[in-house]
Structure formats: structure tokens, C-alpha cells
Amino acid sequence: MRRLISAVKISLDGKIEGPDGYADWVKAWSEDYGLTPQIDACLLGGGMYPGYEQYWTAMQRAPDEPLPMTGQKPTAKEIAWAKLIPELPHYVLSSTLKTALWPNTRFLRGVDEVAQLKNLPGKDIYLVGGAQVASCLIDAGLVDEIRLIVHPLLAGAGKSHFEGLDGRKQLELSEVRQLENGLVYLRYGLI
Numbered sequence: 001m002r003r004l005i006s007a008v009k010i011s012l013d014g015k016i017e018g019p020d021g022y023a024d025w026v027k028a029w030s031e032d033y034g035l036t037p038q039i040d041a042c043l044l045g046g047g048m049y050p051g052y053e054q055y056w057t058a059m060q061r062a063p064d065e066p067l068p069m070t071g072q073k074p075t076a077k078e079i080a081w082a083k084l085i086p087e088l089p090h091y092v093l094s095s096t097l098k099t100a101l102w103p104n105t106r107f108l109r110g111v112d113e114v115a116q117l118k119n120l121p122g123k124d125i126y127l128v129g130g131a132q133v134a135s136c137l138i139d140a141g142l143v144d145e146i147r148l149i150v151h152p153l154l155a156g157a158g159k160s161h162f163e164g165l166d167g168r169k170q171l172e173l174s175e176v177r178q179l180e181n182g183l184v185y186l187r188y189g190l191i
Contacts, residue, residue: 002118003144004043006127006134007033008161010148015155016131025153029055030077031126033147033185036084040123043114045133046094052128053101056082091117091125093133111140118142135164138190145189146171152182 009026010016017023044052051069058067059074059082066073074082090105093114097107108114114137117125127134127143137143175187 002120002122003124004114004118004127004137004142005033005035005039005124005145005147006129006138006143007031007035007147008129008134008149009151010161011151011153011155011158013154013156014160014162015158016129016161017159018155019157021159023155025151025155028075028078029081030075031081032077032149035124035126035147036081038124039088039126041089041091041117041125042085042128043091043093043108043117043125043133044128045130046092046097047132048128048130049090049092049094049097049100049105053105056085057101060086093136111136111142114140114142129161131159131161132164135162135166138162138169139166141190143190145174145187147188148186149179150184150186152184 008016009023011025055067055069059078063074063079063082086102086104088104090102091108092100092105093108095109108117127137170191171188172191173186174189177185179185
């Protein structure tokens with residue numbers, strides 16, 4: 001069975017967004033979790049997908065230009081990810097979205113379809129986000145691993161990545177790495 005791996009960049013207090021609706025402490029949205037060799041699909045929630053598609057499409061069209069969403073030029077790692085993702089099937093868990101710009105995008109209408117996706121042959125699946133779909137799939141027992149890059153910042157107000165969970169979840173730490181600029185990489189299995 002394929003594994004579903006949630007990977008996210010968070011503040012030390014577990015926030016994925018500040019009060020303005022954006023994680024301004026994250027300098028690049030590249031895939032920095034070591035997932036690329038082991039995945040062959042991405043899964044997102046319907047709330048996150050339109051912005052995700054817009055962000056990476058802008059980078060694919062003009063990799064040397066500042067991004068309209070951030071005003072920053074993409075990093076080399078972001079450009080590499082932007083080149084790879086059109087090749088990966090993207091699955092969007094949404095009851096309302098029906099169209100996507102990317103031709104390799106499919107819509108899943110329920111948690112049972114995510115379970116079916118995990119049972120298909122293939123490599124692991126990268127659960128890109130957002131918070132609501134991650135909490136829903138953790139609660140459903142479908143997330144196998146959580147990888148975090150923790151930023152040395154207490155964001156205070158903002159959206160927590162795990163605020164929608166229905167109760168306590170036990171995790172088992174499998175890897176810790178100190179990264180540059182005080183960032184920490186954590187990898188957990190769900191028990």
C-alpha cells in the first residue's frame with residue numbers, strides 16, 4: 001500500500017499562516033522534505049489548490065520574474081520543483097471544485113476515494129495541504145507520516161496546521177535534523 005505523507009513548514013507554535021493569511025516567515029516553498037524520489041502524486045484540499053496552482057503556474061511561465069503573490073524571485077529549488085510538478089498527478093479532495101488549469105489534476109469527492117488512491121499501485125503520495133484536509137485525513141487514519149520543517153518563530157495569531165483534529169494522536173519520532181538558520185526538520189510516524 002502507498003503511504004500518504006504530510007509535509008509542511010510551520011512556526012514553532014504550529015502555525016502555517018500568520019494573522020494576514022500567509023506564512024511570511026517561509027522564504028521558499030520548495031520541496032525540502034526529501035520526498036521527491038519516493039513520491040509519484042500530490043494530494044491537496046480544495047481550499048488550497050487554487051492558490052497552489054496559481055503560484056506554481058506563475059513560476060513555470062516566468063521563472064526569472066518576481067512572483068505576483070510574494071514579490072520575490074523564486075529560488076533555484078522552487079524552480080526545480082515547478083518543473084517537476086506538471087509531471088506528477090495532482091489529486092484534489094473537494095466537494096465543490098470541478099475544474100483545474102493543470103491537465104494532470106483529478107478531483108476526489110470523499111475520504112473513501114483517498115483510501116482507494118492509497119491502494120492503487122505506485123509510489124508514496126505527498127499530502128501538500130491544507131490544514132483542514134490534513135486534519136481530516138489524519139483523523140481518518142489515512143496519513144502514515146508527518147514531516148515538519150519548524151521555523152524558529154512564535155507566530156502568535158494565525159492558523160494552526162493541526163487545529164481541526166478530533167482528539168489526541170500519538171506519534172513516533174523517526175528523524176531529527178538541525179537545518180541552517182535555526183530551522184529543524186522533524187519526521188514522525190503515526191501510531
